[in-house]
Each structure stands twice: as structure tokens, then as C-alpha cells.
Amino acid sequence: MSERVQILKDKFNSSLGLPFKELLLTSVIEQALDELNIKYYRRLFDPIVTLWAFLSQVLDTDKSCHNTVSKIIAYLAGLGVEIPSTDTSAYCQAQSRLPETLLQKLFRQSGQSLEEKVTTEYLWCDRNVKVIDGSTISMPDTAENQKAYPQPSSQKPGCGFPIAKIGVIFSLATGAAMALCIDVMNIHDIKLARQLYQFLNPLDILLGDRAFCAYADLVAIKKLECDAVFRKHQARKTSMRQGKIVGDCDKLVTWYKPQKCPKGQLATHRIQRQ
Incomplete structure (x- = not known):
């Protein structure tokens, strides 16, 4: 798993522009924005571009804002639109405007989407x-x-x-x-x-x-x-003299309910009783 993650990170780091646009589609982000009733202005650093850039920045070896802005410029150049200044202030301001609720919603949706694709194997x-x-x-x-x-x-x-x-x-x-x-x-x-x-x-x-x-x-x-x-x-x-041997390296023992609930587990105990 760790090797595959590193391969993916290396691929992202070597990519030009904003590679997350292929994984987190515009339509998915726009739908989340609509469902959360989040309004925003159509600008170079809108929530969609800013989110792609921020995710790339987190994974990149060079996490500087200058490096991130250069990737945004490469992305926008491919679209043939206005190229922003290399100054990082506009990106930093846009990043601070990203709603936490949007990040939370996309976080849950991404995990659930992957989970739905898991097969029995x-x-x-x-x-x-x-x-x-x-x-x-x-x-x-x-x-x-x-x-x-x-x-x-x-x-x-x-x-x-x-x-x-x-x-x-x-x-x-x-x-x-x-x-x-x-x-x-x-x-x-x-x-x-x-x-x-x-x-x-x-x-x-x-x-x-x-x-x-x-x-x-x-x-x-x-x-x-x-x-x-x-x-x-x-x-x-746990006494190894007690319990039932069920395999070469397995033993079945019974864990009885404590007579007194530990202080750290009182809240859980109350929830169970309710």
C-alpha cells in the first residue's frame, strides 16, 4: 500500500498543472457547492481551482505557495485564459476562503465513492x-x-x-x-x-x-x-492456563463484564444503558 501511495505522489509531483482535476471532477465540486448553498464569484481563483491547487500543495514535496501558483499558471495556460501574476497573495486569500464544510463534504463523498467500488475479492x-x-x-x-x-x-x-x-x-x-x-x-x-x-x-x-x-x-x-x-x-x-485451544496459535478465552465500570468508560456505559 505504501509503495503504491508513493508512486501516486511521485506521479502527481511530476505532473504539470493541477492533476487533481482528473480525480475530483468539476461537476462533483459544483454539486457540493450547490447542496451547501455556497455562493462564490467567478474568478481565476474560484473554489474549484483553489481546491485542486491546495490538494496538490499538500502532496507536493515543495509545499511553497510559489510552487503552487506556478502549477495554477500552467493549468490556466492550457485553457488559454488570462494568466495571473506570480504573486502568491491572491492564492493565499482564496485558500483562506475555502469553506470547511465543503472540505468535509467532499472528504466523506470521496471515501464513500471508493467504498462503493470495492468488490468481494x-x-x-x-x-x-x-x-x-x-x-x-x-x-x-x-x-x-x-x-x-x-x-x-x-x-x-x-x-x-x-x-x-x-x-x-x-x-x-x-x-x-x-x-x-x-x-x-x-x-x-x-x-x-x-x-x-x-x-x-x-x-x-x-x-x-x-x-x-x-x-x-x-x-x-x-x-x-x-x-x-x-x-x-x-x-x-490473562492466564494462559485458562481458555480453550482452538488452533496452533489460537486460544479462546472469556472476558467477563467488570464488576465496576472504570471512570473513563462511564459515558459509554450510560449510552449503552439508554
């Missing part, structure tokens, strides 16, 4: 495997970002960047992200995960690391008619 036992994971991202050091996503307390003011924690569910078959949530850095991965379970479909199998292995969450996922495969948390002891 890419499924596991005719079931779709979704992978869940968490990570952190840094962002520009602005007052708004610092307020919403404070930098680590270990860093002195003015010496760090705002950092957020993100949780993502992506399809193992397509590699596309299906759902995403964002919160402050010190939130635990499992709390982000509980915001993402709603995006699972019946019969999905959720695959994750040991951070997501909790009794309450396995029950919550099971109630969605899904199954989960998580590595056992290192703090949870």
Missing part, C-alpha cells in the same frame, strides 16, 4: 475491514489555534505550536479515510474512537491497536452489529 470473508487509529497534528501558531488546541505544557509560550489529536477510521480495502474527528492533544485515543463508531456499517470489522481494547467499547461495537479485533492491552493480565 478485496473483502475479508465477505466483510469490510475498517482500521481505526489516532495521531497528532501541528498547526500555525495563531491565537485562535492556541485557544482551541493548546500547545504542550512542557513547551514555553512562544516556543511551540498548537497540537491537536485526531482519530481516523479508514478502509483497509481502499486505503481511504472514511471518518475523522479532532480534539485537544491530551485526550485519549479511545475517547476519540467513541465519536467514530457511528460511522461503522453493520458487519464491519474494526481493527485497532491495544489503545482501543476496552470491555465497554467491544460491547458498544457489537451492538452496532459489528465485530472488533484489538490487541490486548498490556495492563490486562
